[in-house]
Amino acid sequence: MTSNTRSPQDIRQALLARAELALVDVREEAPYAQGHPLFAVNIPLSKLEIEVFARIPRRDTAVTLYDNGEGLAQRAAERLQALGYSDVALLSGGLEGWAKAGGELFIDVNVPSKAFGELVESQRHTPSLAAEEVQALLDQQADMVVLDARRFDEYQTMSIPGSVSVPGAELVLRARELAPDPSTRIIVNCAGRTRSIIGTQSLVNAGLPNPISALRNGTIGWTLAGQALEHGQARQFGDVSATTLEQARADAQRVAARAGVATASLADYQRWGQEPQRTTYLFDVRTPAEYEAGHLPQARSTPGGQLVQETDHYASVRGARLVLVDDDGVRANMTGSWLAQLGWEVCVLEPVAASAFSERGPWQPPVPAPSAFEAIEVETLVQWQAQGQVQVLDFTSSAQYVARHIPGAWWLLRSQLRQGLAAIPSAERYVLTCGSSLLARYAVAEVEALTGKPVFVLRGGTTAWLDAGQPVEQGETRLAVPRTDRYQRPYEGTNAPVAAMQAYLDWEYGLVEQLGRDGTHGFTVI
Template identity: 35%
Template sequence: MTQHNASTTTADARTISATHLNALMSSDYVYALIDVREAGEYNSSHIPGSSLISRRDLEIQMARSVHHKGIRIIVCDDDGRRADLAAGTLRRMGYTNVSALDGGMNQWVVEKFPTEWGVNVPSKDYGEKMQVQHHVPEITATDLNQRIENGDKLVILDTRTPEEYQRACIPGGRSIPGGELSLRITDITSQLDDDTTVIVNCAGRTRSIIGTRVLQRMGLTNVFGLENGTAGWVLAGLELEANGDRLELPELSLEGIAAAEQYADTLATEDGVKFLDIPGLYAMIGRQSAENIYLIDVRTEAEYTAGHIPGFRWFPGGQAVQRSDEVGVVHNCPIVFTCDSKARAVQTASMYRQMGHKEVYAVDGGTSAWESAGAELESGMPATAPDGFAEAVLQAKHISAHELESDSQ
């Protein structure tokens, strides 16, 4: 897709009307709509399709959120004042096509355009859609607790991040981040009796619905999502387990890999995920000088730091779906996912396709194909300093703790 800007808006325009923004959002133009208020304000009400980057975080987040400096950017707030300041900041950072929403959210509401509330709304909408369309089975906290007490055959898979899992989990649950489900489930169930029930949980409901749907789509029938997750468990008066230590992912077997890759091929066909071979990936990377293209590695942190394709950002699959509005801040641009082969990349890419993203790719063969082509991987976690940080350090006056203590006496 060729990235272009709305013909009715010039790069010099300082503001955009609510009516014009609404029309822009209904088109295929490439743009970013950034809400520069604070999280609490955004959560209470925001424009659908907007991404939260608070004004104080612009220098920290923009480089990874909007790579290309010529992208059409609209910033908004409540009344336009902070948006004007934020637009000035972005222009100083080198962004050349920035406008503030005239009158902010207040004017948007006056003109009766839609709003929504909450955080990570696209993935939540997607989860609810899966629940309704595919009748994803659920179990209540009370019923699950009773089955645990009865000694029923169960395996509880916690699809949150390992950090969330360790803070508090359903008693007996094991950590299997959502992006790992299709790759690991065959090896998990191979160690279980055939009549074992699989329970998928998260903190609320979105990730458990999505995870349960993955397993349902892979052909598992005795699988349920925990209704309202760990939050529902607590609301039912039940205690969570702290410091869960069942974090180790199962070793992959040839059978498990084959099942995951067969599922990936099915997803690619049914959901319209495009594959990129290594020459195609090189071509895509080459387009970054003229376009905004997201390159996302969905593997585990340990795998990513051990070696990743240069230029790819780490965002594990489950979180890449849960936080899709943070991954794809720019609308209507290509998104490329990779893993070590294709299973996890395609699982994530298929969900993006189902959420309405049009140009979504998976690297066929992933990092393995990259190395086989003679290209080198990059190790470690890339560190990017906030925009203008070096200059700020030179200009700032520094004072030691000892000097501060002396000055206060």
């Protein structure tokens, strides 16, 4: 049991000194989004093992954990110490202690990036057009292109009519190809505000000659104006010419230099990886498809626009060093320019030989070895269900469970096992699953201890069940605990209430003032 504590003042002093620290909220995402310190990252106790090694890679990092009186932080501390983390402490008084000490509380998720975006707009007066103005231009068939800076899957869900998917880090590389005439107007949009602002200001900083504007308030503003969105679109950027690439590279390198981004060799990165007391992340900012076709060993796939938007999720040690890699000299430099303004030490890798991109396939998170467990095949589970006296426990995300799950399976969170099992009829044996069973295998010993019954893991998880052609259920059929694992974002999907969308915009407008009250951000705007 850890008795080490750090005070809110200790954390504040470390932030102002730009020392390395990881301030971790171990609650689920929904309560985290209701209030947390600016630089607190969310690593729920329920998913600790499958996230922490990637997000806090150095085991002697100063890690400070907190909850809001639920007792989760102490359990998380014991678990981290068992995983080899040697400098783990609890935040004195938890979240309440932070607030009582005068610490500012921020709602929502990815707040540092969103607050920074508002700061950029306030200082640079990033040009924007209201939804009604953009609709009028579309109606007039004006010479313009609308570039959607979100992830492609978000674009497919809903998009501005006629827009093209160009995720944020791709904008400076692709925009000249999509709007070769300098008189063509460029509109950049996202769902709300941040990626529209950062994308538009990226093009302005890069010196494109076109008239450039953000779609003010993104698809939220579009919806609030009563205008129609498209759904299921697939328009994407294409290749760029050698001339466009050369110009984009020069633009990006100039912007990165202004922001203080350094360059580094592959040998530098490898040497840094051996340094004590210093955390270095290696992020590949190209598209996921490019990453999977070939990438540097140890590099994590973090498309640049999302890395700027969700920096806290990928680099959870504030004060760490970020090393970025691409194969064009554009995307890493533009991404780096924003991360440097966000207060990070950033280096872009010098060009490396194509042969160095030797790894193939999607990124695989580093995870600790689970305790011993016995896996069963889909056929065995089918037989056991036919015989009765088996309960299937599903530890996937609640959204994935609702979308489809094994008939009869119960959804629950590892952090709430005792409460969840109390709501589930007992059985002679239990089978655990999730999407792949990666997370489920870490729950075996806990379920055995709480039930006193044999516990098994479904090999390959629910994915294997689906691949075998077995039937599935949909909906909230068996929720053993409330769905607190995911904060309902008012800018995602197509069914957000109008009041929630407007409240979200109102909150974003107030972020610059809240940053000033907090006083720890260290952001600069070039």
